[in-house]
Amino acid sequence: MNSGDVAWILTSTALVMLMIPGVGLFYAGMVRKKNVVSMISLSIVSAILAGVIWVLYGYSLAFSGDVGGIIGDLGKSLLANVGLDGSDAIPEMLFMMFQMMFAGVTLAIITSAIAERIRFSAFVLFGVLWLTLVYIPFAHWLWGNGWLAGIGALDFAGGIVVHVSSGFGALALAFAVGKRYGYGEHPIEPHSIPLTLIGGSLLWFGWFGFNGGSALLADRIAVNAITVTFIASCFAGMTWMILSWMNGKPGSLGIITGVIAGLASITPAAGFVDVPGAIVIGILAGVICFMALEFRIKKGIDESLDAWAVHGVGGAMGSIAVGIFANPAISGYAGLLHGGFDLLLTQLLAVAVTAAYAFMVTFAIAKAVDYVVPLRVELEEEYVGLDISQHGEVGYA
Amino acid sequence: MKMVVAIIRPERFEAVEDALAEKGYIGMTVTEVKGRGEQKGIKLQYRGTTIDVDLLQKIKLEIVVDDNDVDRVIEIICKNARTGKYGDGRIFVIPVEKSVRVRTGEVITSDS
Numbered sequence: 186m187n188s189g190d191v192a193w194i195l196t197s198t199a200l201v202m203l204m205i206p207g208v209g210l211f212y213a214g215m216v217r218k219k220n221v222v223s224m225i226s227l228s229i230v231s232a233i234l235a236g237v238i239w240v241l242y243g244y245s246l247a248f249s250g251d252v253g254g255i256i257g258d259l260g261k262s263l264l265a266n267v268g269l270d271g272s273d274a275i276p277e278m279l280f281m282m283f284q285m286m287f288a289g290v291t292l293a294i295i296t297s298a299i300a301e302r303i304r305f306s307a308f309v310l311f312g313v314l315w316l317t318l319v320y321i322p323f324a325h326w327l328w329g330n331g332w333l334a335g336i337g338a339l340d341f342a343g344g345i346v347v348h349v350s351s352g353f354g355a356l357a358l359a360f361a362v363g364k365r366y367g368y369g370e371h372p373i374e375p376h377s378i379p380l381t382l383i384g385g386s387l388l389w390f391g392w393f394g395f396n397g398g399s400a401l402l403a404d405r406i407a408v409n410a411i412t413v414t415f416i417a418s419c420f421a422g423m424t425w426m427i428l429s430w431m432n433g434k435p436g437s438l439g440i441i442t443g444v445i446a447g448l449a450s451i452t453p454a455a456g457f458v459d460v461p462g463a464i465v466i467g468i469l470a471g472v473i474c475f476m477a478l479e480f481r482i483k484k485g486i487d488e489s490l491d492a493w494a495v496h497g498v499g500g501a502m503g504s505i506a507v508g509i510f511a512n513p514a515i516s517g518y519a520g521l522l523h524g525g526f527d528l529l530l531t532q533l534l535a536v537a538v539t540a541a542y543a544f545m546v547t548f549a550i551a552k553a554v555d556y557v558v559p560l561r562v563e564l565e566e567e568y569v570g571l572d573i574s575q576h577g578e579v580g581y582a
Numbered sequence: 583m584k585m586v587v588a589i590i591r592p593e594r595f596e597a598v599e600d601a602l603a604e605k606g607y608i609g610m611t612v613t614e615v616k617g618r619g620e621q622k623g624i625k626l627q628y629r630g631t632t633i634d635v636d637l638l639q640k641i642k643l644e645i646v647v648d649d650n651d652v653d654r655v656i657e658i659i660c661k662n663a664r665t666g667k668y669g670d671g672r673i674f675v676i677p678v679e680k681s682v683r684v685r686t687g688e689v690i691t692s693d694s
Contacts, residue, residue, distance in 0.1 A: 219639070371593040568669075569635045 189403045190274045194283055197398025201286035204391035205232045208293040210384025211445075212300060212490045215438070218376040219570025220301045221580035227308060228293040234312040235289035240264055243288060243316060244281050247324035254332030257325050274402050283398060284328075288320055290395075291347045295547075297492035298355035299362050299560070301373075302567050305575040307558040314550045315354065319543055323350050326539075337528065338535035339511070339518060341410070342399035344453020344504040345539050352449075352497015353540045354547035356488050361551035362560045364487035366567050378437055385441035389418065392448045396455040409515055410455035413463035414448065420464050421447025424471025442495060446474035449499035454507045457518050462510030466503055474499050501536045508532035583678040583691065584652050588643040589617060590663040590671040595641045597662040602645070607655055611644040619672065638669060646678055 209228030213221045235243070242262045250258035261267055269276045292312050299308065326333040327340040340346055365373060375381060396414040400407035425443020426435045450470035451463055458466065477494035488494070508529030511520035519525030554560060561567070566574035573579060590598060595612070602610070616637035647655055656673055664670050681690040 367593055372596050373593075569638070573635055 186276065187274055191279060193403035193407065194275050194279050194398055194401060197394035198283045198286055200391045200394025201290060201398065204290045204388050204395060205293050207384050207387030207391055208290060211381050211388060212297060214377040214381030214384060215375040215490050216300050217373065218581055219572055221376065221572065222576055222578050223571035224300060226576065227296040230309065231292035231296065231312060232289035235292055235316060236285060238313065238316050239285040239288055243321050244284065247321045248329045251330055254335055256322060257329055287343060287347060288316060291320055291351045292316060294351035294492050294496050295355045295358060297490035298358035298488050300489040301365050301571060302362060302561050304559055304562050307554050307560045310558055311550060311554045314554065315547060318550060319350055319354060319546050323539060333535050337531045339457060339507050340453045340504060341456035342396045342452045344500040345535060348449045348452060348496040348500025349504065349536060349539050350543045352493045352500055353543040355492035356497060357544045357548035358551050359486060359488035361548055361555065365489065366564060368487045369485055375438065382437055382441055385445060389444055389448065396452055400456060406456050406516060413458060413460060414451050414455050416460060417451035417463040417467035418444045418447035420467025421470040424468050425475055428471065428475050443471050446470045446495045446499045449496045450503035453500065453504040454510065457507050457511040457516050459512045459515060462512060465510065466506050469502060470499050473502050501540060504536045505532050583646055583681060584649055585676045585678050586645045586647060586652060586655050587674040587676060588659045588671065589640050590643065591669065592639055592641050594663040598659055601658050601662045605658060607645060607647065613642040615640050615642045619669065640671060646681060
């Protein structure tokens with residue numbers, strides 16, 4: 186065990202934890218002020234659900250054993266045999282904690298789809314099922330020696346496990362829950378741009394731990410990951426800023442959204458690509474996620490806060506980009522530009538399968554939950570806002 | 583001169599604002615207010631608990647117009663603010679004695 190490695194992953198764990206309320210604040214600014222408490226609470230509850238499930242059985246099903254490449258076993262449920270010592274660089278207890286934060290932030294991202302209209306109790310039920318049936322299998326498939334890892338698919342810090350799963354899940358959930366009352370008929374505008382900028386900035390900061398920590402060591406891969414993470418996000422933010430400027434004004438909401446799109450896109454690639462690769466990924470993230478967002482709006486889909494366009498499309502694009510830009514000088518994997526062809530095919534397959542799985546299973550879970558506890562609040566509750574109707578509180582006096 | 587005071591749903595405000603501007607009624611004062619009408623707020627049933635939302639968010643518009651524009655303004659507001667559900671709001675018409683433009687001190691009356 187190396188104290189430097191332990192210190193870095195402890196720090197990274199704390200950084201990723203900060204991303205969870207960061208998502209909440211980022212989203213909360215984008216809803217109307219009658220739903221600000223609801224939006225932040227959904228993220229906080231995501232952390233709580235992930236924490237509870239991870240301890241009970243989540244960590245074990247993701248990272249202990251393997252049943253046919255599909256799922257782990259229950260050998261480490263209640264964190265049995267998850268130790269503080271061992272010959273690995275960091276204690277397994279710390280790895281477990283780091284991964285727990287990922288589960289929390291992923292569920293928080295998906296709350297984009299249900300903004301301003303979800304029944305709180307339905308979300309709790311949905312969250313438990315979604316973590317169990319979507320997130321945990323993905324974590325096992327990519328990081329727990331499951332079938333995707335077996336065919337050589339790469340996902341450094343969660344392009345597929347976190348971003349494709351939550352993004353495409355959000356799209357399915359949005360279809361299941363339906364549009365907000367009045368969507369497309371009258372303006373539904375962000376009530377606090379500063380809140381969104383604070384939340385987005387916390388995400389940006391936390392992402393150093395998200396990607397840098399995914400090296401699981403304080404080593405050269407972590408240094409590369411942090412470097413390319415910041416570079417890609419800057420180029421994505423710059424691209425989005427230029428695109429929105431060409432279409433009017435460089436709105437700050439677009440600029441920070443561009444940054445997040447760059448972060449989601451570089452996430453799967455951060456341990457595999459070099460700086461030039463990161464620059465291209467950043468620019469592509471700005472263009473493609475911007476187009477995805479415009480497509481979503483044009484189609485009248487109320488995936489309210491754009492988890493699909495930013496995280497889903499960004500994560501998918503970045504995961505495919507691994508197959509193109511992976512530089513063997515970083516971690517030994519070669520993408521198309523460095524003579525490797527198989528990796529691109531594997532990444533394409535992984536993205537296609539996981540996007541389809543995330544979409545279909547999330548839709549099924551949402552419908553099942555809706556059958557037991559209606560997903561949506563009543564129209565009057567939606568009109569009054571979820572802060573009062575679901576929590577009995579108001580954000581602003 | 584009359585002051586038309588309209589209490590409307592917040593989400594219908596932009597439609598009302600645009601429709602008024604289109605017909606040349608540009609000047610207005612807008613306030614975020616809370617209020618209740620015949621429905622006496624909204625009662626929400628939540629898991630056996632009743633939550634009274636006594637006062638609902640509304641937008642108050644104040645527009646001063648010539649006497650013969652009053653009906654037209656009312657018509658525009660009603661047409662664009664109406665959803666057909668409880669809570670669409672109310673319009674009041676109040677006589678205005680005098681109007682003074684602060685920049686110039688000019689006194690504006692209906693026939694000036």
